[in-house]
Amino acid sequence: MGGRSAGLLLLVVTTAGWALNWPGMKILLREWPPLASRGVAGVVAGLILAALAWRAGEKLSVPREAVPRLLFATFTNVVAWMGFGTLCMVWLRVSEGALLIYSMALWATLLAWPLLGTPPTLRQGAALVLGFGGIGVLLGGDGFSLGAEKLPGILFALGAAVFFALGAVLNRKPLPISPMTSAAWQVGLGCLPMLAWGFLVERPSWGDLTPAGWGVLIYMTLVPMGLCYVTWFETLRRLPPQTAATGTLLVPLFGVISAAVWIGEPLGWREAVAMALVLGGVTLALRKA
Known part of the structure; x- marks a missing residue:
């Protein structure tokens, strides 16, 4: 199998693994609190990634001058992206949370203007109109009467998208460590405070987990936070970054x-229109001029 064909196959594996985590999280949150769920899965996954990096002969040490950048990347890529993204699912449906979070390319376009001095082009402006129009359709189902029951979830989802976009804008220089080592440190360090908060404040009980809950917890540890990081790095080796980034738009679509199929969430015309607008806008934002 050629490099491009293998890259496309790995991209499908990556996006499918990440996508199935969305309904899985909704199932797990019926039995366990959010930060404990993400913390357990993330810390174990971080150790697995570190073991894989070590086995591949990669150095696990981080140069001292790179530690502040690693910590900032950990906050934007893990604490905000994974932590806030998990918390939002307590209040939102998968369609709402996924589309709001995957608007991050739109926010990156906006943040690059004041931070990098690169105003949006005409194409990027059209992307912003499409993307935020889709968000308006999604949130406008009740005439924009956002009640207290959904507002925290919306804020967490937008926080995940905005902080991840901020990291994408500011973390442009690669860290002086291998991608696998970087992922191991970021996932492990970012999920460690979630684990501590979960067991000190949320106080989950292992006995509350049903076989379905255990299955989702194991899946979340091994596939989205373990296998998918490995396949994602291999995807980036075989495909142009722009192609790989655009391919991740399959995640909210599949999710x-x-x-809708597994847990019976509604999938009507409003969700379909919002999905088309948001993903269309993000696709335009990711395309090269």
């Missing part, structure tokens, strides 16, 4: 459809 919303699987949530």
Whole structure:
């Protein structure tokens, strides 16, 4: 199998693994609190990634001058992206959470203007109109009467998208460590405070987990936070970054459809229109001029 064909196959594996985590999280949150769920899975996954990096002969040490950048990347890529993204699912449906979070390319376009001095082009402006129009359709189902029952989830989802976009804008220089080592440190360090908060404040009980809950917890540890990071790095080796980034738009698409099939979440015309607008806008934002 050629490099491009293998890259496309790995991209499908990556996006499918990440997408199925969305309905899985909704199932797990019926039995366990959010930060404990993400913390357990993330810390174990971080150790697995570190073991894989060590086995591949990669150095696990981080140069002292790179530690502040690693900590900032950990906050934007893990604490905000994974932590806030998990918390939002307590209040939102998968379709709402996934589409709001995957608007991050739109926010990156906006943040690059004041931070990097690169105003949006005409194409990027059209992307912003499409993307935020889709968000308006999604949130406007009740005439924009956002009640207290959904507002925290919306804020957490937008926080995940905005902080991840901020990291994408400011973390442009690669860290002086291998991608696998970087992922191991970021996932492990970022999920460690979630684990501590979960067991000190949320106080989950292992006995509350049903076989389905255990299955989702194991899946979340091994596939989205373990295998998918490995396949993602291999994807980036074989495909142009722009192609790989655009391919990740399959994640919310697959996630919303699987949530409708597995847990019976509504998938009507409003969700379909919002999905088309948001993903269309993000696609435009990711395309090269």
